[in-house]
Amino acid sequence: MIQSRDSSLLATTRQQVTIVAGKGGVGKSTVSVASALANARAGKSVILLSTDTSTIITKAEKEVASAGDFLSGRPVFQLLRAEEILIEYLETHGLASLGKRLISTGVVSVIATAVPGIRELLILAKIKQLAQSGEYEKIIFDAPASGHLMTLLSSPVGLKDIAKVGLLKNQADDVEELLNDRSRSGLTIVTLPEETPVTESIETIAKIRELKSISVNSIVVNQRIAAPKLSASGVASILDSRDASPSVRAYEYVVSREKIADTEIKRLIHGVSDVEIIELPYLYQSNLSIADLEKLVAREIIREGNLR
């Protein structure tokens, strides 16, 4: 398979259902929103699902709501909560009165502990239901950062081991089928070009592949810094000199960070195969606006670095 180094964000969402995963602080929600915007730009109907309200999603939701018609397919945002899905689920199975009682008495929390993955399965079941409804061409799930990704992905299989009969088993079967079908679902991992995130991504991908469930589609390397281009003689005279002027030191700082990013991206490429790696540029912004995200969407990363 090809390892493309320059690619558009659309590649993160090849299938109808995409799960976006990554550790805290890597920009997972940012990438989820940017992917949703990229798809909306391409005229797709998109829904972005999350289990928590993050700053960037809240902001995107607000801005999209007031954006007028600038997006041909406007992304829809929805929060998923396992407890609410359970109530909804029980209601549709004629067990309406039970749901709230289960939650208020703490039984759900006991059961969720006895049956690891039940919350995750409920969320995946909801996603499956949305996928089957055909309402959206693209479903993007911003998976919880501190949650258990492995629990999420193995929940159908794990639950089938425990729950041999019952409503839960049927759900698990359907969800498993969706995750196993690489024409319908895929996973995108978000990471930073830094040591710990790259190491964790390599480990995570190995573990996911062991599960033999969802296919890993792409890795988004967020905040890939690139030093500005100087002429060859300019670089040489800066390297030669012991110049400590602010502009030179600022340049050297960026070069140093770029070097780390290069090393880490190389390590990532070496550590995982058959995955598309998409780099998003570092925008020198502390607070990304939707306009900044649009830049990420529009501008496929043009590498200016010296990595060959």
Added chain:
Amino acid sequence: MSEESVLEILHSKSVVILTGPGGVGKTSCAASIAIGAALSGINTAVVTIDPAKRLANALGLESIGNDPVEIPMGGAGSLSAVMLDADATFDALIKRYAKSQEQVEAILANKVYQNLTQYLSGIQEYMAMEKIFELHNDPRFDLLIVDTPPSANALDFLDAPRRLVSFLDNKVFKIIMSPSSSFLKPISFATRAVLKTISKVVGAEIVDEAVAFFKDFEGMEEGFRARAIEVGELLKSEKTTFFLVTSPRTNTIVDAKDFGEKLISYGFSIARIISNREVPSFSGDDHESGALDDLVPSDLDVLSENLKKIELLRNVEQKDIDEMAFGLRADGLIHVADNGAGLSSIEDLAHLASSIISPN
């Protein structure tokens, strides 16, 4: 506000807990503060959760576990590291509170129990606190530096003891266990109906396992409750303080501020805010060697453009972090500049330590 230095804080407190959003470098900060404390003569233990491999290597750690491992430092104080093993900690607690060996075995074999440390939210945090309590009473250590697990919010950590106790107090399952009480009979019927329905959804085995868990646990809740209260008191006492770690990026600051506000509302004190990996300042000494004279104008433009971008970013970061620190009325804000190269050796950590312990 009279300001104690970081070193004074480390000398006067017994427990320093580093908290903050994920991905900000809490583990590195905890390790480096511990190194700094040990070097200054304090017998220190750093309690960490799943350190990045390079950090473990930097600390000279290969086999680190639930029991403290001493790291030879050659400083005035000793340095030990403990990596939290929530399962082992919980097992040890069970052994302490169980009435009999049979009870221990029954609980350790129960599926609900086996899943508890992984899947009941807040348990990792609770076990971290349990470990703190145990180490606090260990005469080998004067100071504990605690790296908290990444969690979605600060409440997971602070709320953990209460959550475990209320989990163990589950009324529905308690009633199931005591069907003899005639007073409880009417509730018992309703409860049984609930459990029957759950069986339909998840299967009867699971319900049986859950009931067995509460039966096995019977009599131990008191021990846990008492312990949770003791741990809570240590955290709120004068002996404990918090360092809030954040990065200066706007979204992270929003989360960190939320952490900080929750800590304060729970009555905890934040001794310092550490703003980690800030864009460095490049202003100041302008030692030009004349190299810039040789540059073509387009290169000069590139350089000044780059500097401008970085300074702009730094200004935004500084403004945001100052506002947050002001909003939380924290005693002190420590700026840690990004070195642009990461941390790969004990020297890097010691350098980080000096920028935290003796800023400027």
